[in-house]
Amino acid sequence: MAEDKKEKIVAKKQDSFRLPKTVIPINYALSLEPDLESKTFNGEEEIEIDVFEPVNHIILNAKELEISQAYVKNSADSKLDASISFDTEKQFAIFTFKEALQKGKWKLYCKFKGILNDKLKGFYNSTWTDESGHKHQMVTSQLESTDARRVFPCFDEPEFKATYEVTLIVPKHLAALSNGRILNERVDQQTSKKTVRFRKTMKMSTYLLAFIVGELEPSESIFVHDIDVRAWTVPGKRDLTRFALRCAAFTINYFEKYFRVGYPDPDKCDLIAIPDFAAGAMENKDCITFRESALLVDETTATHAELERVADVVMHELAHMWFGDLVTMRWWNGLWLNEAFATFMAAKCLNAFKPEWKVWDNFGIGRAAAARTDALKSTRPIECTVNRPEEAQELFDVISYQKGCSVLYQIEQFIGEEVFRNGITRYLNKHAFANTETSDLWDSLESACRDAKSDIPVRKIMDDWVFKAGHPVLSVSEGKSVGSVQISQSPFRFLKDSNVDETYLVPVTMKVRKVDGSITMQKFLLKEKTETVNLGDNFDWVVINAAGSGFYRVSYAPELIRKLTTKVQENLSVIERFNLVNDSWAAVRAGIVSAENYLEMIKLFSEESDINVWSIILSSLHTIRSLLKGEGREGLKKIIHELCHPLIEKLGWVPADEESVQTKQVRGSLIGVLGTIGENKAIIEHASQAFDDWKKDKTSIDSNLLPAIVNTLAFNGDQSRYNEFRQMSKEAKTPQEILRFLYALAAFRDLKLLRKTMDSCLSEDVRTQDAPFLFASIINNEISTEAAWRCMQDKWDAMVKAYPDTSMVRLCSSAIPSLDTPPLEKEAQDFFAKHKVKSGDMAVAQALEQLRVNVLLRERESERLANYIQKSTNKVTA
Numbered sequence: 052m053a054e055d056k057k058e059k060i061v062a063k064k065q066d067s068f069r070l071p072k073t074v075i076p077i078n079y080a081l082s083l084e085p086d087l088e089s090k091t092f093n094g095e096e097e098i099e100i101d102v103f104e105p106v107n108h109i110i111l112n113a114k115e116l117e118i119s120q121a122y123v124k125n126s127a128d129s130k131l132d133a134s135i136s137f138d139t140e141k142q143f144a145i146f147t148f149k150e151a152l153q154k155g156k157w158k159l160y161c162k163f164k165g166i167l168n169d170k171l172k173g174f175y176n177s178t179w180t181d182e183s184g185h186k187h188q189m190v191t192s193q194l195e196s197t198d199a200r201r202v203f204p205c206f207d208e209p210e211f212k213a214t215y216e217v218t219l220i221v222p223k224h225l226a227a228l229s230n231g232r233i234l235n236e237r238v239d240q241q242t243s244k245k246t247v248r249f250r251k252t253m254k255m256s257t258y259l260l261a262f263i264v265g266e267l268e269p270s271e272s273i274f275v276h277d278i279d280v281r282a283w284t285v286p287g288k289r290d291l292t293r294f295a296l297r298c299a300a301f302t303i304n305y306f307e308k309y310f311r312v313g314y315p316d317p318d319k320c321d322l323i324a325i326p327d328f329a330a331g332a333m334e335n336k337d338c339i340t341f342r343e344s345a346l347l348v349d350e351t352t353a354t355h356a357e358l359e360r361v362a363d364v365v366m367h368e369l370a371h372m373w374f375g376d377l378v379t380m381r382w383w384n385g386l387w388l389n390e391a392f393a394t395f396m397a398a399k400c401l402n403a404f405k406p407e408w409k410v411w412d413n414f415g416i417g418r419a420a421a422a423r424t425d426a427l428k429s430t431r432p433i434e435c436t437v438n439r440p441e442e443a444q445e446l447f448d449v450i451s452y453q454k455g456c457s458v459l460y461q462i463e464q465f466i467g468e469e470v471f472r473n474g475i476t477r478y479l480n481k482h483a484f485a486n487t488e489t490s491d492l493w494d495s496l497e498s499a500c501r502d503a504k505s506d507i508p509v510r511k512i513m514d515d516w517v518f519k520a521g522h523p524v525l526s527v528s529e530g531k532s533v534g535s536v537q538i539s540q541s542p543f544r545f546l547k548d549s550n551v552d553e554t555y556l557v558p559v560t561m562k563v564r565k566v567d568g569s570i571t572m573q574k575f576l577l578k579e580k581t582e583t584v585n586l587g588d589n590f591d592w593v594v595i596n597a598a599g600s601g602f603y604r605v606s607y608a609p610e611l612i613r614k615l616t617t618k619v620q621e622n623l624s625v626i627e628r629f630n631l632v633n634d635s636w637a638a639v640r641a642g643i644v645s646a647e648n649y650l651e652m653i654k655l656f657s658e659e660s661d662i663n664v665w666s667i668i669l670s671s672l673h674t675i676r677s678l679l680k681g682e683g684r685e686g687l688k689k690i691i692h693e694l695c696h697p698l699i700e701k702l703g704w705v706p707a708d709e710e711s712v713q714t715k716q717v718r719g720s721l722i723g724v725l726g727t728i729g730e731n732k733a734i735i736e737h738a739s740q741a742f743d744d745w746k747k748d749k750t751s752i753d754s755n756l757l758p759a760i761v762n763t764l765a766f767n768g769d770q771s772r773y774n775e776f777r778q779m780s781k782e783a784k785t786p787q788e789i790l791r792f793l794y795a796l797a798a799f800r801d802l803k804l805l806r807k808t809m810d811s812c813l814s815e816d817v818r819t820q821d822a823p824f825l826f827a828s829i830i831n832n833e834i835s836t837e838a839a840w841r842c843m844q845d846k847w848d849a850m851v852k853a854y855p856d857t858s859m860v861r862l863c864s865s866a867i868p869s870l871d872t873p874p875l876e877k878e879a880q881d882f883f884a885k886h887k888v889k890s891g892d893m894a895v896a897q898a899l900e901q902l903r904v905n906v907l908l909r910e911r912e913s914e915r916l917a918n919y920i921q922k923s924t925n926k927v928t929a
């Protein structure tokens with residue numbers, strides 16, 4: 052009974068922010084006229100609505116809009132004026148009529164005015180500077196999740212799908228873009244403005260609309276069937292669109308084939324690079340907007356990671372055309388369905404696009420990031436309740452994207468790729484142009500399983516992973532009988548949490564090597580807390596989470612791990628090695644394994660060939676270094692040298708013919724660590740020389756070395772290097788290079804220089820889309836942690852005012868865990884108790900918990916590590 056009562060209260064609270072369903076929109080005829088000078092816009096709309104029962108009010112969402120006139124008409128042309136009131140807390144505009152509107156079709160007419168803001172949401176300003184230093188302005192939109200209401204009064208919930216006929220009235224020399232292709236343009240000679248009418252959109256949610264006006268140049272068209280695919284940039288950057296266009300063409304073809312569902316409402320598809328953009332990109336139907344670094348790239352000078360990022364984002368956004376735009380979550384609690392799916396489909400598509408990029412090995416990085424957050428008490432289930440609009444914004448996090456995507460991959464690998472695909476085709480066909488709940492996906496997957504005569508309980512498994520927070524660690528030991536193992540599950544947490552005792556239905560894949568040398572794969576579903584699994588005969592070794600698609604950690608008993616790691620490169624695949632290292636490092640952070648044991652284990656990896664495994668190892672070495680001082684650090688340098696240098700000796704600085712991208716990246720990463728925290732003189736000198744050569748000829752080195760070289764030079768650099776990098780960031784020709792040299796300004800070790808970088812974060816020098824990330828990097832640099840944290844507190848109000856809300860959340864998430872001494876931790880707790888971060892409650896709670904984990908790690912390990920390093924390095928030199 053008590054449970055019921057609680058649920059009712061929640062339901063009522065939720066309803067109060069939701070629009071009634073007595074009136075629904077069918078079509079919007081919407082006209083907007085932005086005034087770039089006054090930074091305002093005028094709008095008019097006529098919404099065709101269906102009234103289901105007589106009403107005296109119509110409620111729409113509106114925010115920061117002035118509505119000057121509103122009335123309704125029905126087919127008999129009887130006109131009823133509306134009086135307009137607002138509920139600002141609920142973001143409602145309430146239209147009240149003297150007499151009730153009867154059931155049937157009506158048209159609601161409305162005239163309004165709004166603001167072109169500088170906060171990178173709703174309808175907003177973006178600026179750019181041309182080669183001669185001239186500043187230009189454009190306007191663009193970002194409506195997800197709930198900012199369509201800042202542009203026009205509307206039914207701003209994903210479920211209220213409608214069609215849209217958009218008209219933009221703009222200065223005649225500017226390009227105007229929206230979701231549909233241009234139907235016609237009419238220039239008014241008197242006002243020098245043109246009226247641009249766009250094709251009616253498909254039936255879709257408000258958050259997918261887009262309006263862009265500015266001096267934009269299109270690329271050549273690429274046609275995929277009849278779909279005209281183009282990329283748009285500010286003048287002079289067209290050449291940087293080629294790679295993204297090629298990806299887009301591949302992607303549309305790939306998804307049509309994979310989904311067996313054609314491109315939704317094929318018309319045109321524009322990819323637009325926006326100079327100021329808060330997120331990475333946005334899946335506005337056929338009018339996809341990107342931050343420049345996620346779309347524009349020079350293939351000849353970019354690193355592999357930068358190319359992959361562009362491909363990945365393009366594929367993610369195009370996956371949304373089906374998953375998100377065609378079939379949409381009913382409400383924001385289902386956001387994960389959109390984001391997890393687009394993330395997952397992008398990985399599949401990327402894997403098909405470039406099999407040699409080994410996407411599924413790379414996938415471990417994102418999954419590990421999700422698992423780091425998911426090991427906190429303050430984590431959340433993938434799907435959770437959303438009441439207020441700002442709560443929707445909180446769900447755009449690593450749990451929705453990466454954990455969501457990981458559990459989809461987990462189930463896909465367990466039920467089989469083709470069965471999964473059949474389920475998805477069914478789901479898209481069944482719910483096209485409509486909205487879904489998470490359970491609709493389970494229905495489709497389960498019926499695909501039934502068709503395949505599989506009795507895997509998809510719904511039960513997925514409910515566990517989507518509605519329960521956290522994830523388990525599977526402890527594996529030898530079973531009592533020969534040829535068996537015992538597997539026990541318990542929730543994995545960094546901080547002890549006696550309150551949790553969840554069990555999960557865990558899809559387990561095992562790779563077993565029998566004593567005769569044969570290798571078999573076995574699957575089973577772990578249902579209980581502890582189960583004994585018979586592997587058949589006696590076995591040599593066993594890998595749990597084989598092929599690495601499970602979202603859980605594994606802890607092997609000593610006798611099992613010994614056997615497994617005797618030939619670690621041979622017995623374990625890349626992703627299995629990645630998981631082994633990642634799980635071990637997580638166990639250090641949780642206080643289960645000592646850093647000393649971990650350092651002993653990673654010695655096994657000095658011949659490691661994979662970049663992802665290295666990236667976990669190298670980032671853990673950075674953390675370990677931060678726990679040490681003086682002699683401890685000197686000792687660690689030796690350990691780093693022994694671990695990393697042999698491979699660099701072997702690889703050299705110049706890639707061999709036909710070398711894999713993974714090896715190129717390994718070379719870059721190892722040089723990076725040796726040149727910075729390894730403080731290897733020869734590497735530093737070589738880096739300096741290589742950089743001089745690169746300045747003369749950008750093809751003189753493999754581009755994958757450039758990030759390492761720049762980091763090395765910043766880490767060891769002085770004022771003149773700082774000035775050089777600053778200038779290079781200003782003059783760079785690609786978004787990647789701008790950012791490379793900009794972020795390097797946070798990597799110097801001279802506090803005076805770092806203070807300059809801090810100041811630039813609140814100046815016109817750095818775009819507000821980048822400044823929060825740059826500032827976080829300064830806090831992450833131990834030289835400036837304290838100074839930057841003080842500065843952040845002092846300048847808090849200015850930052851909140853200047854930076855996009857979502858980036859403020861990212862800044863706090865990234866900065867807080869670096870404050871890992873007890874006094875700074877206390878300051879952080881006090882500060883964030885008093886300063887609320889908009890749409891950031893959850894992220895701040897998680898960051899403060901990460902901070903606790905870090906403080907405990909330091910307390911536990913600093914001295915122990917120093918002793919171990921002293922002992923072991925003495926041994927080495929002796």
Ligand SMILES: [Zn+2]
Pocket residue numbers: 334367368371389390393
């Ligand atoms: Zn997305």
